[in-house]
Amino acid sequence: MGKVKSNKKKQARHNATGMQTNAEISEAESLQTLPMETILPLIAKLSSPDANERAWAAAGASNLLMHDAGTRRMMLSKNLIGALIERLTDSVHEVVVEALGALRNLTVVGGDEVISEMYNKSVLTPVSALIPALGNMIDTMLSGAAISAEEQDKRKTVWDWAENVISVIWAMAENSEKALKFVNKLDMIPFLMSFMSNVDKIPPKVTVAAAQCLYTLTDDNPDSRVVFVKNPNYIQPLKNILGLNVNAEEELLIKTLAAGIVINLRTIISPKAAESDFSDIHAAVLPVLSGALSYDLQKASAEAATAAQVVNAQKQEVDLSKPNQPSTTEEQALALIETRLQTLQLALELIANICTESVEGVDHEDEQEEEWKDDAGDDDEMEADEDEEKMEDTEKKDNDLDENTLREMGQLAAAAAETPMDLSGHPIINILINTVFPALINLGTPTPLSFPEQEIPTPATVAPLITAQLATTHLRAIEALNNFLLTMADAVPGKWWYKHRKSDAEQCWVWLFQQAGTIAGKGVQVGAEEKGQEMRGDILDAIVGCLWTLARGLDTHVPLSDFHIPALMGAYSSTTSDSMRVKAIGCLGVIARRQGAVETNKVIGEFLINLLKNKPSTDACVEALNAIYDIYADAEFDYDLPVYVQGNFNQELKGMVKMVKFMVRNIDRRKDRDLRNRADEASMNLVEFVKYKEKERR
Numbered sequence: 001m002g003k004v005k006s007n008k009k010k011q012a013r014h015n016a017t018g019m020q021t022n023a024e025i026s027e028a029e030s031l032q033t034l035p036m037e038t039i040l041p042l043i044a045k046l047s048s049p050d051a052n053e054r055a056w057a058a059a060g061a062s063n064l065l066m067h068d069a070g071t072r073r074m075m076l077s078k079n080l081i082g083a084l085i086e087r088l089t090d091s092v093h094e095v096v097v098e099a100l101g102a103l104r105n106l107t108v109v110g111g112d113e114v115i116s117e118m119y120n121k122s123v124l125t126p127v128s129a130l131i132p133a134l135g136n137m138i139d140t141m142l143s144g145a146a147i148s149a150e151e152q153d154k155r156k157t158v159w160d161w162a163e164n165v166i167s168v169i170w171a172m173a174e175n176s177e178k179a180l181k182f183v184n185k186l187d188m189i190p191f192l193m194s195f196m197s198n199v200d201k202i203p204p205k206v207t208v209a210a211a212q213c214l215y216t217l218t219d220d221n222p223d224s225r226v227v228f229v230k231n232p233n234y235i236q237p238l239k240n241i242l243g244l245n246v247n248a249e250e251e252l253l254i255k256t257l258a259a260g261i262v263i264n265l266r267t268i269i270s271p272k273a274a275e276s277d278f279s280d281i282h283a284a285v286l287p288v289l290s291g292a293l294s295y296d297l298q299k300a301s302a303e304a305a306t307a308a309q310v311v312n313a314q315k316q317e318v319d320l321s322k323p324n325q326p327s328t329t330e331e332q333a334l335a336l337i338e339t340r341l342q343t344l345q346l347a348l349e350l351i352a353n354i355c356t357e358s359v360e361g362v363d364h365e366d367e368q369e370e371e372w373k374d375d376a377g378d379d380d381e382m383e384a385d386e387d388e389e390k391m392e393d394t395e396k397k398d399n400d401l402d403e404n405t406l407r408e409m410g411q412l413a414a415a416a417a418e419t420p421m422d423l424s425g426h427p428i429i430n431i432l433i434n435t436v437f438p439a440l441i442n443l444g445t446p447t448p449l450s451f452p453e454q455e456i457p458t459p460a461t462v463a464p465l466i467t468a469q470l471a472t473t474h475l476r477a478i479e480a481l482n483n484f485l486l487t488m489a490d491a492v493p494g495k496w497w498y499k500h501r502k503s504d505a506e507q508c509w510v511w512l513f514q515q516a517g518t519i520a521g522k523g524v525q526v527g528a529e530e531k532g533q534e535m536r537g538d539i540l541d542a543i544v545g546c547l548w549t550l551a552r553g554l555d556t557h558v559p560l561s562d563f564h565i566p567a568l569m570g571a572y573s574s575t576t577s578d579s580m581r582v583k584a585i586g587c588l589g590v591i592a593r594r595q596g597a598v599e600t601n602k603v604i605g606e607f608l609i610n611l612l613k614n615k616p617s618t619d620a621c622v623e624a625l626n627a628i629y630d631i632y633a634d635a636e637f638d639y640d641l642p643v644y645v646q647g648n649f650n651q652e653l654k655g656m657v658k659m660v661k662f663m664v665r666n667i668d669r670r671k672d673r674d675l676r677n678r679a680d681e682a683s684m685n686l687v688e689f690v691k692y693k694e695k696e697r698r
Helices: 008-024 036-047 051-064 069-076 080-087 093-109 111-120 124-129 131-143 149-155 158-175 177-184 188-196 204-217 222-230 232-242 249-264 278-292 297-313 329-359 367-375 403-418 427-443 464-491 493-500 502-520 534-557 564-574 578-591 598-613 618-631 640-645 649-654 657-665 673-696
Strands: none
Touching (some): 036 069, 051 093, 080 093, 149 158, 177 222, 188 222, 232 249, 249 329, 427 502, 464 534, 502 534, 598 649, 618 673
């Protein structure tokens, strides 16, 4: 079922924009695409014999790229990328710095296609050639050695130079495996670690870029890990950063990124379970990550709305001669809020992934399901043709855990044995249940600025970028909540949290339905194309996933209200998302297993049967069949006779055998092996289940 494993590289790049983002990407709907007669002379001046004109043109291009999407597309159509890359080998330092800044801005707003074009035009060759001189200059500055007058002038731009070099390389590395291999050959780790080792001497924005590049390079990249194995002293600066007391938002982002890098390098830091334990790493990073979650979104939303109104009222025409940086108090306030939201998103993803690791590999075989499978084994009634019944051996999902993760799970079990009535003393569980869980509830609650009004066309919001960041933060919080709930259900012995913090689990169930109502508002379909509304659907999908997990954890203690089951059925019928449909079916399937609720079972059972009759998507069909197998696995269940037997469910299922087999045959195993295997299994189980139920009451 649905544990969420985040795409860390994609999230990391959102954080690349740092302080500049709000000014750079505030593409309000009112902005007009600039005329070609403004653009062409500027691009032409990139090749001017006058160095001042070349520098001016590069700076102007950097600003215009942030103006609006139409202007950007027009500039790119005139080979702006090629012209800027050519300027990276300019003989004048100022021109190089300005061209580099423009290319860096392109990585921020251009999207994957533009970044891919930059890589294909060999941007990394001249960019990487800048690193030796840049590194030497920074080393000289940090050492305090005397320098020439010419070098003194270069120092004025050295930090912008460094930030842009790192940001361009970073964007390339996370865009494709080919680019990553190229970057691996540049031996970037020592260069980047020099920034992490001097956080007190280097501007935070530069260290942020270095930390984010390291975070990407250490994420499932063996080549970079080899460097850390050969240089174990690189680990200490990262640990030092985890222990820093920070005041500024950028410093908190650095600290959070350092936690992510440590997590990426955990197998290096703790190579052998016998010598060091995995929980030490979690215990080191979780306080940092949970501390980063302490933020009042409601207050930030109000402050952002107020600041944005002032900024919008003061908007002026773009000035090509000035850098597009946050300048007013209000612009700086918006930039700080955005940086904090990006830190939140990263911390939430890391926490979600920590929880994911804790439940990977846990086996949840249902004994009752196995029982009816065994009972049906030798009966050859209703046997399908041999050719149809033959399957390739289903490959087991690779859930092998590293030794450290296994050790951590063993520690949890040991903790349960020592303190069977109170696991809250365990350092990891204590942070998760007492700090992380309440923070996830707060961060998952929408603010007045979180979503555009539900009108067509969607109106522009007062602060579009902050609105987008808020919605993403809510989504990350709900995804992390789902993984927290999975950890409490599957990795913590005896479902301790669900039993000893039952009221928290029940309140979470109620809260999730409240949030679903707020987010759906006037009603929104998952996958709706109306700009700004798609996040509503994504978050609703994640909420239904949480409800499914909670239902499993609470079992018979789900605090049902009259509207909950109709709401889950409505979630299935109103969405175009297979993911959300599967989650709604799964949640209903768990609820239907309650004893002493025959009418509830009947409503859900009939819903599942009718759903199958309507030939749903393959994913939904498989989930509905598996739900039925679980719900009606035993004739002793109080609802089995009045619902399954008297409702003639077995005959209904028997009539679906050919339909299900046809569905399975139409799945191309080469294109979707996992779905084909699951559908094959569900199809074979359908034959066995019907046979089992036919003879169960004889």
